[in-house]
Amino acid sequence: MEPLRIACTVMCASLIVAAGIIDARRSIYPHQLWAASLAANTIASALALGVTLCIANVIASCAIVAVLVAFELYWRHRNGTVGIGAGDLKFLCALGILNPWMALVSFACALLCLAMTALATKQRRLPLLPFWTPFALAGMALMVLGV
Secondary structure, three states: OOHHHHHHHHHHHHHHHHHHHHHHHHOOOOHHHHHHHHHHHHHHHHHHHOHHHHHHHHHHHHHHHHHHHHHHHHHHHHHOOOOOOHHHHHHHHHHHHHOHHHHHHHHHHHHHHHHHHHHHHOOOOOOOHHHHHHHHHHHHHHHHHOO
């Protein structure tokens, strides 16, 4: 792996860890961090896959998030409560640029861990990104290893 790809991968992983830490402390995913993640993930995807597949990942990521936004709007209208937060959707969008399937699988694993923790602790509101961070990093590691 060439040095630029290594640097981009380290940057992407660092931004994922930062997102998890900030969300754990403040329950927020800052726009600036999201913008940096979008840029780093797009560059990493273009370097690893080429521009054509990077564009395909961007389109797939946006489509996945659009479906979840529609579901979230329906959920809020029907139940009057928040389900998935906007920061979680932003994180999914940025992560999906690297690999949409990895983003979805890590999202599902994080939701499962969040649900089990919420049931065990009887808390109704927990931030998702701290649960998502390890799965996103594991997915990135599998991508780097070519699995």
